[in-house]
Amino acid sequence: MGGSVEGDLGPLSPEDLESSHRAVESTATVIEMGGALLVADDILVRRRLSDTPMGAVWFLHAFADSGLAFSEVMDSQLDLQFDLYAPDFPGFGDSPLQRDRTSLDGASEVMIELVDSVSPARELYLVAHSVASVVATRMAQHIGERVKGVFSIEGNLTAADAYFTGQAVEYNTGEEFKIQFLRQLHDLAADDIALMRYFSAASIAHPDALMGWGRSAVELGDVAGDEFAALKCPTLYYWSNADPPDYRRHFIDQAGLENRQYPGDSHWPMIDQPERCISDIAGFFTGLAGTQPAVAE
Secondary structure, eight states, rough: OOOOOOTTOOOOOOOHHHHHHHHHHHHOOOSSSOOOOOOOOTEEEEEEOOSSSEEEEEOOOOOOOOOGGGHHHTTSSSTTSSSSEEEOOOTTTTTTOTTOOSSHHOOOOOOHHHHHHSSSTTOEEEEEETTHHHHHHHHHHHHHGGGEEEEEESOOOOOOOOTTTGGGGOOOHHHHHHHHHHHHHHHTTTTTTHHHHHHHHHHHHHHHHHHHHHHHHHHHHHHHHHHHHSSSEEEEEEESSSSOOHHHHHHHHTTTTOOOESSOSSSOOHHHHHHHHHHHHHHHHHHTSHHHHSSSO
């Protein structure tokens, strides 16, 4: 399945793909820029530090995305109460691929090690978008009582939630999958800012990371939701109220998940309605910490 992605955003050939992910693999450089960036364990992390932190909030981006998906949240007043961290998973954004850790389990191992090295002995609060909720769940299971809460933004709950990422199983190589995936995104993006940003992130994602996450999401099936529902720490499932799929509503009701809906059909509320999303994150976490949010609710 060769070819290229055509349109206003420019053509993308297999040669372009090879060039782009070679560049990603070579980005294992320690970076300090006014305290806003660090590289730890070959993972690029964006950070905002509080003068009086109650704990550390880690923002985990979705499949094919990067920590830049949380730019608006990182620039908010959440840093008045928490240290904020937004890493790029291996093979995504500016973090090099780790070839022995291309699955969701591998990504979970990376994040557990990263948090232990960057935020040792800290109280942790996790915000996870889409399939990264699987990673947040594994982190909470492994780290235990230090994880005080998990805020899942439309996280995967059932096998049906892998309808997009799970297309990876239909392709023999990551390169083939990436070309077709970007074609779909290009057609969907139109004038949607969140989708255009997602296309930009996906265009530099390593094909092997795409393939690894996509296939492992399919292999999980319904386990993701069951494990999330069984977490011992407080959780909040954050989802759109615009014609949600019946299977998702059924799972939430059956599992008795604490949840909150936001208006509109966006999968990226932190981009399309950042004030509301930031307020809801702040309200949940400060409530768990026993304080009042610095961000107006």
